[in-house]
Amino acid sequence: MTATEISKAVDDITNAFKDKGINVDKERIETLLNQYVNDFKIPIGSALAPVRKKIASELSVDVPGKSRDTITAKVDEIKDYPQGTWMNIPQAKITKTFGQTKSIKERGLIANEYDKVFFLVNDKATDVPETLEEGKVYQFDNVVTNVFNGDIQIHVNKNSSVKELPDVDIETDKPISITGVVQNVQKGTGYVKRCGECNKVLQKGECPNHGKVDKDNTKEDVRTLFVFDDGKKTYNVYMNAELTEKATGVSVEKALDIIMDSLQPEDVTDLITEKMNLRYGTITVRNGGRYYITDEVDLR
Numbered sequence: 251m252t253a254t255e256i257s258k259a260v261d262d263i264t265n266a267f268k269d270k271g272i273n274v275d276k277e278r279i280e281t282l283l284n285q286y287v288n289d290f291k292i293p294i295g296s297a298l299a300p301v302r303k304k305i306a307s308e309l310s311v312d313v314p315g316k317s318r319d320t321i322t323a324k325v326d327e328i329k330d331y332p333q334g335t336w337m338n339i340p341q342a343k344i345t346k347t348f349g350q351t352k353s354i355k356e357r358g359l360i361a362n363e364y365d366k367v368f369f370l371v372n373d374k375a376t377d378v379p380e381t382l383e384e385g386k387v388y389q390f391d392n393v394v395t396n397v398f399n400g401d402i403q404i405h406v407n408k409n410s411s412v413k414e415l416p417d418v419d420i421e422t423d424k425p426i427s428i429t430g431v432v433q434n435v436q437k438g439t440g441y442v443k444r445c446g447e448c449n450k451v452l453q454k455g456e457c458p459n460h461g462k463v464d465k466d467n468t469k470e471d472v473r474t475l476f477v478f479d480d481g482k483k484t485y486n487v488y489m490n491a492e493l494t495e496k497a498t499g500v501s502v503e504k505a506l507d508i509i510m511d512s513l514q515p516e517d518v519t520d521l522i523t524e525k526m527n528l529r530y531g532t533i534t535v536r537n538g539g540r541y542y543i544t545d546e547v548d549l550r
């Protein structure tokens with residue numbers, strides 16, 4: 251949390267009271283905000299409301315600006331905001347729905363040209379079309395972000411509304427070219443075995459879908475997962491065996507040679523990491539949800 255963010259929040263809260271003709275002690279607001287953010291580890295977006303409420307109760311006045319601070323974000327900007335941020339998303343295409351479960355009306359993925367984010371509609375949400383359809387574009391208002399299984403997702407709740415935009419389409423799998431630097435290579439990079447049935451990566455010889463897989467029914471693979479930084483934002487990128495070989499010289503055959511030699515699959519990971527780290531250049535990627543999938547790579 252930066253001092254600038256805190257001081258901006260202090261001003262926002264001070265101004266909210268000032269609009270009602272109430273002068274507040276800026277230092278008191280700052281102390282409270284620091285407490286929430288630094289001591290209680292609450293994201294600043296979520297700390298504003300409780301701080302306003304506490305100040306109001308200390309001064310025995312009504313809480314000003316009862317409506318939350320709702321920001322407007324594009325789908326690819328959602329991840330830039332802390333958990334607990336209320337937002338309007340003017341246009342988002344639903345690219346995947348997983349269907350109803352207990353207490354959840356629908357969940358799935360929304361996307362724009364540049365990113366995908368999970369969404370969830372809880373059963374208290376009323377201002378939502380009966381069915382949300384894959385391939386259609388919707389306007390999401392007053393949704394809140396939270397983190398689930400490590401991914402930021404938007405939560406459609408009783409305060410939210412979702413409207414279909416029948417005349418709008420968004421091209422969600424358009425390839426984009428990004429120029430920047432490989433910031434780091436991530437866990438999961440290197441040599442893997444895949445299930446011959448479903449192509450999932452085996453964990454200790456077991457497929458998450460099919461359990462123990464027969465040795466003859468597996469596929470050898472090499473892949474690279476890395477963070478790419480274009481100076482404005484970072485991208486989690488996936489690169490398949492062919493492009494990993496192009497970028498690093500490490501092919502599936504080479505990986506198998508290394509493992510035959512050293513019996514250490516991590517040696518493949520280490521070699522790819524060494525060859526990739528801090529490389530500069532241009533990659534062309536498509537938005538695959540959790541990862542951007544590389545179509546082309548040209549690193550110096």
Ligand SMILES: [Zn+2]
Nearest residue numbers: 445448457460
């Ligand atoms: Zn499988």
